[in-house]
Amino acid sequence: MPRLTVKTVAKLEEPGMYGDGQGLYLRVGAGGAKSWVLRTLVHGRRQELGLGSASLVSLGEARDEAQALRRVARAGGDPKASRDRTRVLTFEDAARAKLKELEPTWKNSGHGKRWIASLEAYAFPLIGDRNIQTVGIADVLGVLNPIWTTKNDTARRVKQRIAVIFDWAKGNGHYFNENPVNGVERVLPPVKKRQEHMAALPWVDVPAFYAELGEREGVSARCLSFLILTCSRSGEARGARWAEINGDVWEIPAGRMKAGSSHRVPLCEAALEVLESVRGLDNDLIFPSAQRAPRCPARQMSDAVFKRLQDRMGRQGFTVHGFRSSFRDWCSESAHADREVAEAALAHSLGNKVEQAYARSDLFDRRRYLMDAWGRFVTGQAGEVVELVRA
Numbered sequence: 001m002p003r004l005t006v007k008t009v010a011k012l013e014e015p016g017m018y019g020d021g022q023g024l025y026l027r028v029g030a031g032g033a034k035s036w037v038l039r040t041l042v043h044g045r046r047q048e049l050g051l052g053s054a055s056l057v058s059l060g061e062a063r064d065e066a067q068a069l070r071r072v073a074r075a076g077g078d079p080k081a082s083r084d085r086t087r088v089l090t091f092e093d094a095a096r097a098k099l100k101e102l103e104p105t106w107k108n109s110g111h112g113k114r115w116i117a118s119l120e121a122y123a124f125p126l127i128g129d130r131n132i133q134t135v136g137i138a139d140v141l142g143v144l145n146p147i148w149t150t151k152n153d154t155a156r157r158v159k160q161r162i163a164v165i166f167d168w169a170k171g172n173g174h175y176f177n178e179n180p181v182n183g184v185e186r187v188l189p190p191v192k193k194r195q196e197h198m199a200a201l202p203w204v205d206v207p208a209f210y211a212e213l214g215e216r217e218g219v220s221a222r223c224l225s226f227l228i229l230t231c232s233r234s235g236e237a238r239g240a241r242w243a244e245i246n247g248d249v250w251e252i253p254a255g256r257m258k259a260g261s262s263h264r265v266p267l268c269e270a271a272l273e274v275l276e277s278v279r280g281l282d283n284d285l286i287f288p289s290a291q292r293a294p295r296c297p298a299r300q301m302s303d304a305v306f307k308r309l310q311d312r313m314g315r316q317g318f319t320v321h322g323f324r325s326s327f328r329d330w331c332s333e334s335a336h337a338d339r340e341v342a343e344a345a346l347a348h349s350l351g352n353k354v355e356q357a358y359a360r361s362d363l364f365d366r367r368r369y370l371m372d373a374w375g376r377f378v379t380g381q382a383g384e385v386v387e388l389v390r391a
Contacts, residue, residue, distance in 0.1 A: 006059055009034070024066040026054060036062040040073050042080075047073075049080055089174045091135055091165070092128035095119055098168040118158050122147060132169050137180040141187060152191045159184070200322030203330035207380045212313065220305040222278050223287035224320065229271040229375055231327045231345055233258065234320055238301045240286040248272060263347045266368035268375025327374060335373055341366045 004020040012018060012034070018026040023039045034054035040047060051057060051065050069079035095116070103112045119128075123143050127135050140162060147155040162181050169175035201209060210228060213221055227237040236252055244251050250265040257263050267275075275286065281298075282288040288298035289305075306320040324346055331342035343349075344363045 004059060009054060009059055022070065024062060038066045038069055040070055040079065042073050042078060047080065088131045090129050091132045092124050094132050094169045094174065095165050098165050115161060118154060119161060122158050123162060132175055135180065137184055140180045140184050144188060148188050149191055199318045200325035201318040203326045203334065206326050206378055210378050211380060219278065219281065219287050219290060220301060220309045222274055223301065224306055224309060226271060226274045227320065228323050229268060229378060230265050231324055232265065234303055234306065238287060241284055242286055245275065257347060259347060259349065264362060264364055266364065266371045268372045270375045270379045330377065335370065337370050341370055345370055
């Protein structure tokens with residue numbers, strides 16, 4: 001078999017494996033991509049090792065690498081492990097390795113996509129191809145400075161992710177200095193944080209909106225009614241399942257809760273009436289999407305259905321999540337509910353970790369009284385009477 005030449009490598013276009021001798025091959029893919037492959041025996045078993053793209057690794061470099069790896073194999077070693085130890089680890093390599101570790105711990109793939117996307121947008125263009133051992137505090141500042149004041153929330157997430165990557169690199173023996181993110185914030189310009197809240201409908205206007213909502217047909221309107229009466233989040237309501245309903249209690253599993261803990265919601269009379277109005281639409285989802293392929297399981301409604309519903313109603317200036325704020329304001333200004341009961345109704349944790357560890361009760365009975373009062377208010381049965389719901 002004749003050996004390859006530089007000119008031959010450049011001309012080959014037909015997909016296939018082209019041998020150079022002693023186990024070195026040029027692989028040409030269906031799309032024309034070319035890469036080097038070494039086939040050799042390791043401990044009596046055939047092993048195939050990729051040596052890189054032919055556009056980056058020359059024929060001579062591929063031969064030298066193949067010879068070095070064959071030498072390791074003849075000496076009884078593992079050429080793949082040897083090559084991996086000597087290969088330069090870039091910052092992007094480390095980031096993707098850490099992402100692979102983190103992905104199984106996240107609830108959905110969307111978080112992983114956002115995690116890596118922020119690094120692809122702001123970090124990889126500047127330090128992605130750098131040997132991670134050469135990246136220092138000045139390089140981290142170079143990533144964060146351009147976005148620190150203009151996109152501070154994004155910059156803080158990028159900073160935290162870079163710190164995690166360097167912790168991983170140190171722990172795996174790829175980085176030997178102090179994490180370059182440590183102390184970087186002292187060098188960055190101060191940014192005054194402004195707390196922003198979801199726009200909410202004033203609590204006094206909720207009954208009128210609920211009445212208008214009741215005149216609407218469609219699953220999205222019933223789902224929004226249920227969301228308002230239960231003070232739940234959008235995803236919790238849209239993903240509600242019949243298996244989670246136990247009499248007049250909605251038991252939301254931990255996997256569907258923002259805080260990762262299960263949550264019991266006492267259902268008021270109006271909420272139970274909403275459930276009865278949609279019973280029979282699906283055996284699994286309470287509020288299934290109208291878009292359903294034949295002979296396929298029902299799908300959960302998208303997070304855009306409520307925005308489209310508001311548009312059809314001509315109601316703007318507040319968000320669906322804001323109904324939780326409307327409820328909280330009603331608790332304080334009208335019902336005069338105890339703070340811990342109101343926060344428990346919203347599935348919020350109060351106090352530090354020690355206090356949370358000892359606060360085992362979910363105040364369910366007191367929350368039932370509060371949610372019944374909220375249901376009467378929302379449906380217009382309470383009039384303008386101020387309800388006292390302290391227990």
